[in-house]
Amino acid sequence: xxxxxxxxxxxxxxxxxxxxxxxxxxxxxxxxxxxxxxxxxxxxxxxxxxxxxxxxxxxxxxxxxxxxxxxxxxxxxxxxxxxxxxxxxxxxxxxxxxxxxxxxxxxxxxxxxxxxxxxxxxxxxxxxxxxxxxxxxxxxxxxxxxxxxxxxxxxxxxxxxxxxxxxxxxxxxxxxxxxxxxxx
Numbered sequence: 001x002x003x004x005x006x007x008x009x010x011x012x013x014x015x016x017x018x019x020x021x022x023x024x025x026x027x028x029x030x031x032x033x034x035x036x037x038x039x040x041x042x043x044x045x046x047x048x049x050x051x052x053x054x055x056x057x058x059x060x061x062x063x064x065x066x067x068x069x070x071x072x073x074x075x076x077x078x079x080x081x082x083x084x085x086x087x088x089x090x091x092x093x094x095x096x097x098x099x100x101x102x103x104x105x106x107x108x109x110x111x112x113x114x115x116x117x118x119x120x121x122x123x124x125x126x127x128x129x130x131x132x133x134x135x136x137x138x139x140x141x142x143x144x145x146x147x148x149x150x151x152x153x154x155x156x157x158x159x160x161x162x163x164x165x166x167x168x169x170x171x172x173x174x175x176x177x178x179x180x181x182x183x184x
Contacts, residue, residue, distance in 0.1 A: 016130020018085035021161025
């Protein structure tokens with residue numbers, strides 16, 4: 001039988017959007033613990049392709065300004081919304097990945113990185129810490145700002161913040177049997 005605590009933890013994972021954060025700061029030790037959990041994601045051939053670039057305090061402003069610099073056509077409404085998201089977030093993690101194309105297909109490295117992010121997300125379940133993974137188009141243009149090597153790339157941002165929300169983590173999901181085909 002499956003461990004009920006683990007099942008409940010997985011089912012309670014939820015996206016908490018940055019506009020739901022209250023602006024409180026998360027201790028660095030907690031961020032490190034989240035990253036340590038991320039580091040235990042499955043990874044073929046132990047390539048561990050995930051790279052996390054963490055922005056907090058004044059560094060968030062530098063990241064935001066760089067986003068504005070590379071998006072000269074961003075309208076004021078979008079700029080204001082993004083500024084609010086950055087301000088209310090405690091930390092912004094740039095989720096990056098190292099490609100190991102000589103060893104593995106790209107999709108395996110992306111999958112491993114996504115599982116590392118899932119570990120962060122699940123680690124936030126049942127706490128006042130919320131997270132949201134955003135994949136804006138401009139993330140791919142932050143290569144030099146993030147000091148990424150040629151075989152590395154940014155897959156988006158994981159916004160982390162403290163929230164006061166008490167909404168349920170269970171979301172409307174289709175019945176798994178509608179998406180399952182058995183062969184016996």
